[in-house]
Amino acid sequence: MTTMIAHTSARRIKSVLAHTVIYVAAAATVMPFVWMILSSFKDLGEILSFPPTWWPENFTFENYKNAFGAASFGRFYANSLFVASAVTIGQLVTCSLAAYAFARMRFRGRNVLFYLFLGTMMVPIHVTMIPSFMILHWAGWIDTYAALIVPGLASAFGTFLLRQFFLSIPRELEEAAFMDGCSRFGVLWRIILPLSKPALATLAIFTFMAVFNDFIWALIVLNTEEMYTVQLGLAIFRDRYATEWGNLMAGSVVATLPILIVFFFAQKYFIQGITLSGLKG
Amino acid sequence: MSKTTAIAQTIDAGAIGVRPPKPGRRAGLPGRSQLPEALLFLSPTLVVVAVFIVFPIAFSFYLSFHEWNMFSAEQAFVGLDNYARLVTDPEFWAVFRHTLVYTVGTVPVNMALALVVAVVLNKNIKGRKILRAAFFTPVIVSTVAAAVIWRWIFDPNLGLFNYAMSAVGLPVINWANDPTAAMASLIIVGVWKTFGINMVLFAAGLSAIPVHYYEAAEIDGAGSLQKFWRITVPLLAPTTLFILVLSIIGSFQVFDLVYVLTYGGPLGSTKVLVFYLYEYAFKFFDMGFASAVAYLLFGVLFVLTLFQIRLFREHVYDAG
Numbered sequence: 001m002t003t004m005i006a007h008t009s010a011r012r013i014k015s016v017l018a019h020t021v022i023y024v025a026a027a028a029t030v031m032p033f034v035w036m037i038l039s040s041f042k043d044l045g046e047i048l049s050f051p052p053t054w055w056p057e058n059f060t061f062e063n064y065k066n067a068f069g070a071a072s073f074g075r076f077y078a079n080s081l082f083v084a085s086a087v088t089i090g091q092l093v094t095c096s097l098a099a100y101a102f103a104r105m106r107f108r109g110r111n112v113l114f115y116l117f118l119g120t121m122m123v124p125i126h127v128t129m130i131p132s133f134m135i136l137h138w139a140g141w142i143d144t145y146a147a148l149i150v151p152g153l154a155s156a157f158g159t160f161l162l163r164q165f166f167l168s169i170p171r172e173l174e175e176a177a178f179m180d181g182c183s184r185f186g187v188l189w190r191i192i193l194p195l196s197k198p199a200l201a202t203l204a205i206f207t208f209m210a211v212f213n214d215f216i217w218a219l220i221v222l223n224t225e226e227m228y229t230v231q232l233g234l235a236i237f238r239d240r241y242a243t244e245w246g247n248l249m250a251g252s253v254v255a256t257l258p259i260l261i262v263f264f265f266a267q268k269y270f271i272q273g274i275t276l277s278g279l280k281g
Numbered sequence: 282m283s284k285t286t287a288i289a290q291t292i293d294a295g296a297i298g299v300r301p302p303k304p305g306r307r308a309g310l311p312g313r314s315q316l317p318e319a320l321l322f323l324s325p326t327l328v329v330v331a332v333f334i335v336f337p338i339a340f341s342f343y344l345s346f347h348e349w350n351m352f353s354a355e356q357a358f359v360g361l362d363n364y365a366r367l368v369t370d371p372e373f374w375a376v377f378r379h380t381l382v383y384t385v386g387t388v389p390v391n392m393a394l395a396l397v398v399a400v401v402l403n404k405n406i407k408g409r410k411i412l413r414a415a416f417f418t419p420v421i422v423s424t425v426a427a428a429v430i431w432r433w434i435f436d437p438n439l440g441l442f443n444y445a446m447s448a449v450g451l452p453v454i455n456w457a458n459d460p461t462a463a464m465a466s467l468i469i470v471g472v473w474k475t476f477g478i479n480m481v482l483f484a485a486g487l488s489a490i491p492v493h494y495y496e497a498a499e500i501d502g503a504g505s506l507q508k509f510w511r512i513t514v515p516l517l518a519p520t521t522l523f524i525l526v527l528s529i530i531g532s533f534q535v536f537d538l539v540y541v542l543t544y545g546g547p548l549g550s551t552k553v554l555v556f557y558l559y560e561y562a563f564k565f566f567d568m569g570f571a572s573a574v575a576y577l578l579f580g581v582l583f584v585l586t587l588f589q590i591r592l593f594r595e596h597v598y599d600a601g
Contacts, residue, residue, distance in 0.1 A: 014505070022401050023408075026415035029473065033418065035441065036430045051444055094325040101322035105315040120334045122586050124534055126555055127575045130344065130562050131337035134351065154329035184318055213423035215537045220563055231425040235541050238429050245433045252426040263421050267414055270421055275481050 033256070040064070040249035047246045063250035067237075071247070073254050075226055076233035081258075083145060083229065084211040087152040091207050092200060094154050099162035100188045104174070114163075121156045125216070133220055147221040148229070152211060158203045161276060165199035166192055198269075205266055206273030209259055230255045344572035351566045363573035373574075375549065376557040379464070383553060384532040386468035387475075392524060394472065395479030400513060402480075403487045413484075417477040424474065428541035431470045460550030463543050467551055470538060475531065479524050486520030487513070519592065526589040530582055554578055 039047065040063050041056040067073040102114050132151055133142075141147045173195075174187050182190065193200065218232040228236065234251045241247050263270050320327075345363055347356040367373050398416055402409050419427060434441045435456040443453045456462045494512050503511065536555040539545060545552035558578065562571035 018401055018404065019406060022398070022406060022412060025398065026412045030415050030418055032427070032430045032434060032473075033422075035434065036426075039433070048439060050439055051448075052439065052441060094329070097322040098326040101319040105319040105322070107314050107316040107319045110319070117330065120330060120338075122583070123334065123338055124579060124582055126534065126558055127341055127579045128334055128337035130568055130572055130575065131340040132333050133563075134340075134568075135332060135336070137351075151329070151333040154326040154333075156330070159326060184322075209421060213425075215423070215425050215540070216559070219540075231423050234423075234429060235425050238432070238541065243436070243439075245436070245439070248429050248433065252429050255426040256422040259421055259423070260418070263414070263418070267410075267417070271413075271417060271481055274420060274478060275485070 033260075036249045036252050036256075039245060040253050042246050044244065044246060047244075063246040064254075066247045067250040067254060071233070071237050071241075071251065072225065073230070073233060073237075073251060076228045076230045077254065079145075079227060080212055080230040083148045084208050086145070086149045087211045088204050088208045090149065090153040091155050091158050092204060095158035095162050095203060096188065096193060096196075096200075098154075098159045099166055100184075100192060102159065102163045103166035104171075105184075117156050118160060121160075129216075129220065136221060142221055143223045143227055145227075148211075148218065151217075152207075155207070157276075158207065161203055162196065162199055165196050169195050201266070202269045202273045202276075205262065205269040206276075209262075209270070209273075212259060341572040341575055344569050345576050347569045349568045351568050356569070359569065363570045364577075366570060367573050367577065372549070372552075373557065376552050376554055379551060380533060380535075380553045382464060383467060383471065383535060383551075384529055386464070387471040387532050388525065388528045390468075391472045391476045391528060392479055392521070395476045395524075396483050396517075396521075398476075399480045399483035399487055400509065403484065413480075416480055419474045420477040424537035425541050427474055428470065428538050431466070431473075432542055435466050458547050460547055463547055463551050467535075467539065467542060470542060471532065471535065474538065475528075479528065482524050482527075483517070483520065486517050490516050522592050523589065526585055526592065530585050530589070533578065533582060533585075 038054065038056060041059050041061070042053070043058050043060045043062060046053055046057055102110065136142055136147045136151075139146075141150070169192060173191055177187050177191055212229075213231060214229070215231045215235065218229045219235070222228060222232060225233075225236075234248075234255045237251050238248055344356070346358060346360060348359045348362070349356040402413055406412065433439075435443075437443060437453070437455045437457055440456075442456070447453050454462045456466050490513065494516070495508055498508050498512060534555055535553055536559065539551055539553050539556050540559075543551040545556050554574070555578070558571055558574040561567045561574060
């Protein structure tokens with residue numbers, strides 16, 4: 001009896017310990033974001049004070065005014081949202097079409113083509129970056145939205161994701177529609193896509209996030225400030241305002257907020273998309 | 282590089298739900314080839330892939346044997362000169378070493394953390410969803426913003442990190458000027474930013490371990506540590522190996538973080554492979570040489586990926 005009690009209380013202690021450790025670790029993980037948000041509301045004097053304060057003493061929006069005023073973050077924001085939306089919509093269209101062809105149409109060499117296509121995912125962007133840059137240069141697209149959008153309009157990852165999903169949809173549903181004289185495209189649009197909402201959502205969220213967070217490509221193809229995306233703007237802004245951390249934190253809030261908000265509501269799709277792609281920072 | 286196999290693994294492992302039927306047998310209407318229609322559906326994707334992936338792969342290979350500054354019309358054939366220049370450049374070896382140090386510094390810590398967190402979250406913990414979201418948050422935010430935040434935390438004079446160090450009586454570190462400290466800061470942020478991915482991958486592996494193994498062990502009187510070392514660790518070995526290779530591939534490609542957190546400094550002490558490639562291509566416009574760097578990186582990652590695909594096959598077939 002006593003040993004049983006000792007056993008359960010040892011268990012309880014262990015459980016409390018595990019809870020404490022994991023909650024502290026989770027708090028430590030999100031601490032930089034809390035620090036970012038709190039700091040973005042501090043004035044310069046408070047930012048420069050040492051020891052640092054935790055809660056803003058003189059709550060101010062000055063940093064945000066600077067970010068959207070002098071540093072033209074509004075413009076960067078519009079650029080990023082436009083480019084990320086365009087690529088996302090474009091990929092939903094191109095990947096759906098290609099995935100449907102790979103999942104349902106019969107033609108010679110289909111599987112070979114599909115595997116070659118998948119193979120392109122093994123090539124790191126750093127290998128294709130230089131010639132892609134040259135192509136955009138020859139096309140006269142450097143420093144335009146096209147340079148940011150067009151290379152992203154196809155995705156082996158997206159095609160693969162949707163193809164796998166389409167394959168799991170029973171064929172009988174389509175056959176009935178064909179009997180009724182529905183075209184291929186009609187079947188895709190009216191039957192397959194409405195049934196594929198979870199896969200489409202995963203792809204959309206994943207793509208939007210990847211494009212919104214992209215840095216290296218924007219760094220390479222953009223020159224003029226009015227074309228900058230939020231991430232590029234923030235990186236340049238960091239050089240310019242080296243230690244004005246209040247301003248920089250306001251910029252960081254701006255650069256992370258949309259993704260954080262979407263993540264809050266659609267965590268599942270983020271985790272699915274990122275796990276599937278094995279994406280690395 | 283890492284994508285194909287990761288996708289294949291997760292999907293085959295049933296993350297999407299159903300294991301898809303074989304597409305070979307009944308592709309569309311029986312008999313007739315549907316090539317013209319298929320090409321129509323595939324054309325947007327094929328054009329973009331041809332122009333921005335297939336052609337670049339071939340062209341950068343071609344370029345790696347040429348000297349070209351991008352603005353001159355001529356691409357002079359130089360044979361293996363670029364590669365020879367690369368392997369005899371002391372800076373290249375320094376950069377390679379930094380990349381290795383970063384990899385060795387991040388990957389084991391990253392994986393250990395991810396495993397421990399995944400194991401704890403697999404238990405009956407209150408607020409699992411919120412906890413998982415918290416650990417995953419660094420993964421989804423932009424690396425640029427993350428690096429800016431951490432630069433402030435590491436600010437030698439005003440930063441939180443040094444404040445915390447001095448508060449507990451430890452010496453203050455000059456993160457910006459000390460090469461070792463700069464690399465350490467890169468590793469800390471690198472681990473923080475990516476361990477959430479591995480946590481999720483480990484969680485998928487853990488959920489595949491049958492519960493009755495643990496139940497049997499409990500009946501035999503095994504404690505939690507024993508269960509961890511005797512059941513979890515060995516049964517998770519294939520997943521672990523897979524994550525290991527994936528993490529190495531990822532850390533070999535680190536760039537954004539370096540660019541914003543340290544800009545390769547101080548004195549080039551945190552310059553990594555992709556940063557070196559970026560400088561030669563887009564600062565010096567030495568496109569031939571940069572392509573040789575790209576192909577070398579590609580070669581290293583390709584070997585790792587082949588290894589990973591093999592691992593993955595064994596893993597999947599083992600798992601049945």
